[in-house]
Amino acid sequence: xxxxxxxxxxxxxxxxxxxxxxxxxxxxxxxxxxxxxxxxxxxxxxxxxxxxxxxxxxxxxxxxxxxxxxxxxxxxxxxxxxxxxxxxxxxxxxxxxxxxxxxxxxxxxxxxxxxxxxxxxxxxxxxxxxxxxxxxxxxxxxxxxxxxxxxxxxxxxxxxxxxxxxxxxxxxxxxxxxxxxxxxxxxxxxxxxxxxxxxxxxxxxxxxxxxxxxxxxxxxxxxxxxxxxxxxxxxxxxxxxxxxxxxxxxxxxxxxxxx
Numbered sequence: 489x490x491x492x493x494x495x496x497x498x499x500x501x502x503x504x505x506x507x508x509x510x511x512x513x514x515x516x517x518x519x520x521x522x523x524x525x526x527x528x529x530x531x532x533x534x535x536x537x538x539x540x541x542x543x544x545x546x547x548x549x550x551x552x553x554x555x556x557x558x559x560x561x562x563x564x565x566x567x568x569x570x571x572x573x574x575x576x577x578x579x580x581x582x583x584x585x586x587x588x589x590x591x592x593x594x595x596x597x598x599x600x601x602x603x604x605x606x607x608x609x610x611x612x613x614x615x616x617x618x619x620x621x622x623x624x625x626x627x628x629x630x631x632x633x634x635x636x637x638x639x640x641x642x643x644x645x646x647x648x649x650x651x652x653x654x655x656x657x658x659x660x661x662x663x664x665x666x667x668x669x670x671x672x673x674x675x676x677x678x679x680x681x682x683x684x685x686x687x688x689x690x691x692x693x694x695x696x697x698x699x700x701x702x703x704x705x706x707x708x709x710x711x712x713x714x715x716x717x718x719x720x721x722x723x724x725x726x727x728x729x730x731x732x733x734x735x736x737x738x739x740x741x742x743x744x745x746x747x
Contacts, residue, residue, distance in 0.1 A: 501532055503677070503679050503690075503735075504532065504591070505532045505533065505536060506677065507590060507591065507619050507675070507677070507737050507739075508532065508533035508536045508537075508588075508590040508591075508619070509536050510619075510675065510739070511588070511590060511617050511618075511619045511739055511741075512536050512537055512540045512588070512617070513540070514617065514671075514739070514741055515540070515586060515588075515615055515617050515741065516615065516741070516743070517541075517585055517586055517614075517615050519541075519543065519544075520541055520544050520585035520586045520614075520615075521543075521544055521545060521585055522544065522545055522547075522583060522584045522585050522586075522611075523537055523541060523544045523545070523546045523547070523584060523585060523586040523587075523588060524546075524547045524548075524549055524580070524583075524584050524586075524587055524588065524609065525537055525546065525547070525548045525549065525588050525589070525590075526549050526571075526573050526587065526588065526589035526592055526593075526606065527549070527550055527573065527589050527590070527591070527592020527593070527595075528548030528549060528550050528555070528556075528559055528568065529550060529552075529555045529558075529559070529592075530555050530558035530559050530562055531548055531558060531559030531560075531562040531563040531566070531568070532562070533548075533588070533590045534546060534548040534559060534563050534566050534568075535562065535563045535566075537586075537588060538563065538565060538566055541586075544585070544586075545567075546566045546567070547566065547567045547568070547569060548563070548566055548567070548568040548569070549568070549569050549570070549571035549573065550568070550570065550571065551570060551571060551572050551573070553570065556568050556569075556570060573589075573592070573593075573596055573602070573606070574596040574597060574598070574602060577605045577606070577608065577609055578608075580609045581608050581609065582608075582609070582610070582611050582612075583609055583611065584609050584610055584611065584614060585610070585611055585613075585614045585615070586610075586614060586615050586616075586617060587606050587607070587609050587610055587614070587615075587616045587617070588617045588618075589606070589617070589618045589619070590618075590619045591619055591620070591621055591737075593618060593620050593652070593653075594620050594621055594651065594652060594653045595652070596652060597650070597652050598652070599652060599653075599654050599658075599659070599662070600654075600658075600662060603616075603618075603659070603662045603663070603666070604662070604665075604666060606618075607666050607667075607742065607744065610744040611744070612744055612745065612746050613743065613744060613745075613746040614743070614744045615741060615742070615743050615744070616740075616741065616742045616743075616744075617739075617740075617741045618739065618740050618741075619737055619738070619739050620653055620737065620738045620739075621653075621735065621736070621737050621738075622653060622674070622736045622737060622738045623695075623735065623736065624651070624653075625736075626734055626735070626736070627718075627719070627722035627723065628687055628691065628695070628719065628733075629695070631715060631718045631719060631722065632691070632695055632696065632699075632715065634718075635711070635714055635715055635718070636648055636699060641711065644699075644702065644703060644707070645698075645699055645702065646702075647698070648698070648699075649695070649698045649699075653738075656672065656674075656738065659672065659738070659740060660672060663740060663742050666742060666744075667742050667743060667744060667745060668745075669742065669743040669745070670740060670741060670742035670743070671740060671741050671742075672738070672739065672740040673738075673739050673740075674736055674737065674738050674739070675736070675737055675739065676734055676735065676736045676737075677734070677735040677736075677737065678732050678733070678734060678735075679732070679733040679734075679735055680730050680732070680733075681723075681730060681731045681732075681733045682729075682730060682731075683725075683729075683730075683731060684716055684719035684720050684723055684731065685716070686733075687719060687723070687731075687733055688712060688715065688716060688719070690733075696712075696715075699711065700712075
């Protein structure tokens, strides 16, 4: 997949940042010294962490050069490194007081291996804090999947997006193997959107990105036209003309035993 586009991603900065604010608020660590933000993107979540823990040394990590370039400009007081979170993390074993990841892990495979690897980066008494979008039952997710797999379009996508997110129960079992001190919860955000075009613009930097980058300009317009027509049927306008864009997210925190 081509590199991420930080400008497109930040078109909905406030909405994308709120879950990281909510997750950071649930971290119980009193005075963490070393924090890493896995999948930091353009640095909006890293900035949230710096504001929450001003005395901590915070490192943002991402595998996108475009995102890291933006992050370094947006949050110059923090350090940023290129890192594949799905790779070998042994160099960071027992290093951090907090390992934080907001809306990133859904892009990485094998969570049964990934979550323990992230947990291994914690010092004793450290805390893992994660947020993962869980959009599977929402109209936008179903519409994209239906369109991508239609007879007209499926031949265009030799590498369709794979969703690596597990069920709530599977995450519970993984966490319970690591520690007896963890919490899980879901929040549904009701984003106010001017219309379905706003949803399309939101998804151009995430869920639609793998498909748009392999289509020609003409194909992209036609593809998005089909998506748009279906969205208009599914997302009713409110009395003021806006639409409600529901966005469920799964959160969990897990603490590493001190002994």
